[in-house]
Amino acid sequence: MISIKKIFGNPRHIILYGLFMAILVFILKWLQWKYLITDNSSDIYIGLIAVFFTLLGTWIATQLAKPKIQTVIVEKEVYLTRPGEVAINETELKNLNLTTREYEVLQLLTQGYTNAEVAEKLFLSLSTIKTHVSNLFVKMDVKNRTQAVEKANRLRIMPQAN
Amino acid sequence: MISIKKIFGNPRHIILYGLFMAILVFILKWLQWKYLITDNSSDIYIGLIAVFFTLLGTWIATQLAKPKIQTVIVEKEVYLTRPGEVAINETELKNLNLTTREYEVLQLLTQGYTNAEVAEKLFLSLSTIKTHVSNLFVKMDVKNRTQAVEKANRLRIMPQAN
DNA sequence: TGAACTTTGGTACTAAAGTACGAGTGCAAG
């Protein structure tokens, strides 16, 4: 479709074709007149026509030839990542305004340690831990340690949350 | 290179070409003899030659022409999960051998609900929840709910762990 | 059908968590 339109729909091609035909006719007539009596005339005549139309056919074919479309499918690996995996934690952490001690306690809380265990690990008394934990709950806006752990994991605050 | 070899290197093509030429010569001679005295003879003669060599040129061109290949690259997205991100949870979950009820309770536990709240949500008594929770701890090999939440998050067992 | 498991629920008790309030110490900024 496109190729036919390319050849016959383009006015320049028609003009070129006409010119070639005219030139050919002139050449043929001249040859015909020159070798009128000669025996070779028809052979040369036919030969020229043959060459010309062979070239014409070649040209038409190249114009008509539709390009073969080769489809190459490239597999692109897309990794599924959860939105905001590591980036958020710093921001959210600052919003909570936790003190360093509270953050330490929270880390141990999220690891499943009891208040007594946390106290032992930090060389503090149980009551101190309870105070820190209570303050943590207020700052984190939660009611118990389980919610605190859930929230810490959700906000990706803790470093070892993998 | 290949195309030339295709045409002239193949004996069958040469034979076909020779046959076509012979037939053409016969047709032409026959026409020449039949319309020898007629004035139209040369016109028909030329016309036939033109048609034949146009077709020949077309055929040669199609044989010689390197196929125009238009390459279309299509990106196919292959979704992958990073190793150990989501895939493991099914395996780990089965290893725990939790019952459906226990899993339901665990889901609510990891969301920070107290036993009383879980009981209310599941329309069960507090003692039933305590039983399920105790069995959970045994199966999960933990000592309290905080450790259970930590382990559930670590093993990526819960669906809403994002 | 019987055994094993699940689900539900209860009582009694201990342990841990959590709240409320107070208070002392040290440190840094206004």
Add this chain to the structure above:
DNA sequence: CTTGCACTCGTACTTTAGTACCAAAGTTCA
């Protein structure tokens, strides 16, 4: 210097969590 904050610790109390043991009803499967 004093004010505020972080950190520490204590007591008293309530609430929740967790354990132990038991038991009934339902389900599943060989």
